[in-house]
Amino acid sequence: MIGKIIKATLNVIEMPLKRPFSTHLQSLHSRKGILLELQTEDGVIGLGEAVAFESPWYTEETVETEIHALQQWLLPIIIDQTFDQPIDAYIKMSNVRRNYMSKAAIDMALWDIYAKVKQMNLADLIGSKKKEMYVGAVLATSSFAMMKNRAEELYRDGYTRFKVKIDGKETFEQIKELKRNYPNIAFMVDANGAFTLDDMDLLKEIDKEGFLLIEQPFAVDDLVEHSLLQRTISTPVCLDESITSIQELKTAHALGAIKALNVKVGRVGGLTPALEMIEYCREHGIEVWCGGMIEFGVSRAVNVALASREEFDIPGDIVASDVYWEHDVVTDPVKVKDGKVHRYTKAGIGVELDYDFVKTVTIKTITM
Ligand SMILES: [Mg+2]
Known part of the structure; x- marks a missing residue:
């Protein structure tokens, strides 16, 4: 049982890459991303990550479209709702077309919570x-x-x-x-x-x-x-x-x-x-x-x-x-x-945020 989701935090971060990543479409020197935290009524925190790039060279989503989709459409479907398993939220989110990377961030965070509640590694x-x-x-x-x-x-x-x-x-x-x-x-x-x-x-x-x-x-x-x-x-x-x-x-x-x-x-x-x-x-x-x-x-x-x-x-x-x-x-x-x-062995996805470090690379925080 995942329980009731009462809070979401979006940490928009930016970090330089140690070396550029080049394809015929794009050369990346730094990376923006979104770290999502979902919190349940029982105080369990689940982590997700939205993985779109800054420009739509790989798929149509970007960091900015993810922020919009999460804030305007997807998180309002999730917050204050009670879920048994991740698939319950996934079905609810299907009313929003595509926006897969944004949905994935929520789905990941719910799996993290689900595994933590079951005291199992993902x-x-x-x-x-x-x-x-x-x-x-x-x-x-x-x-x-x-x-x-x-x-x-x-x-x-x-x-x-x-x-x-x-x-x-x-x-x-x-x-x-x-x-x-x-x-x-x-x-x-x-x-x-x-x-x-x-x-x-x-x-x-x-x-x-x-x-x-x-x-x-x-x-x-x-x-x-x-x-x-x-x-x-x-x-x-x-x-x-x-x-x-x-x-x-x-x-x-x-x-x-x-x-x-x-x-x-x-x-x-x-x-x-x-x-x-x-x-x-x-x-x-x-x-x-x-x-x-x-x-x-x-x-x-x-x-x-x-x-x-x-x-x-x-x-x-x-x-x-x-x-x-x-x-x-x-x-x-x-x-x-x-x-x-x-493989990781701890309950959930197996890792936690290094909050002191995340603070140093965060460019925007949105709490809902
Ligand atoms: Mg490929």
Whole structure:
């Protein structure tokens, strides 16, 4: 039983990244985010994180649209209401169209409360069996020299799987060169929609390289194009931006446009719908793996719990917190040892806010 939600606090924070994160769409140097705290009548506090970027290059949501959606529409549905389980709130929020990352922040916080009340760690509560897992990392640099340096650092830290951003012939040649240097590393590529059907010859070349998967080669709405590609190549087509709901997942599957799903709790509207999508993927032979959003420690703790489910065979993008941040916002940030992350064990998502530090990076606080 979650109980009655009596208070919500939105901490809007901004932190510099230790190194820029570059795709063909955007280069990020600092990160804004929203840390959400929900409090129950019994004094239990649940943490959530809204993971949209400042501009709508990844999906249509931004930090500002999240503040608006949470303050105007979503939190008023939640506050002063009593819930048994997270899904009860999720159903209530379905009257608000889309705004998935905002909904996910609330859903995460409710799972944190739900697990704390049950005195269980979230991973146990959602049936995760793995105690530790191998993790991978994204190489998103603005030059080949930087990419090679990053790869070497991550390799030395024990990462076993690299995801590299690809946007055409030149980056493909660079990735091939890099891949030859690391024969023991599994490589996947992510295009963030950089290709069109005109690039089919290049995509056939990419197919021959034996990547673990190719993520989001075409634009968000190009499901038909993805299905044409999957019929032509044997590398699994993985969808990220294209899939924000179970309905889109079913459509992509019916079209034959998807063999792997990058599960991001924020993008799909929370852990509640993510679990439903994982179930669907298991039933239909679609591979799942856990992506990342350059998140702070709250959302990462949820990713760790999710990725310890047995369906997640491919190492997730759960890099150590100190790859991105000098200091994370939580008391027990994600650490990677010998290429592995250990599950949290404390009740709830397993971390608490480091309030003294959060104060120093907060640019706005909204209490409701
Ligand atoms: Mg992606």
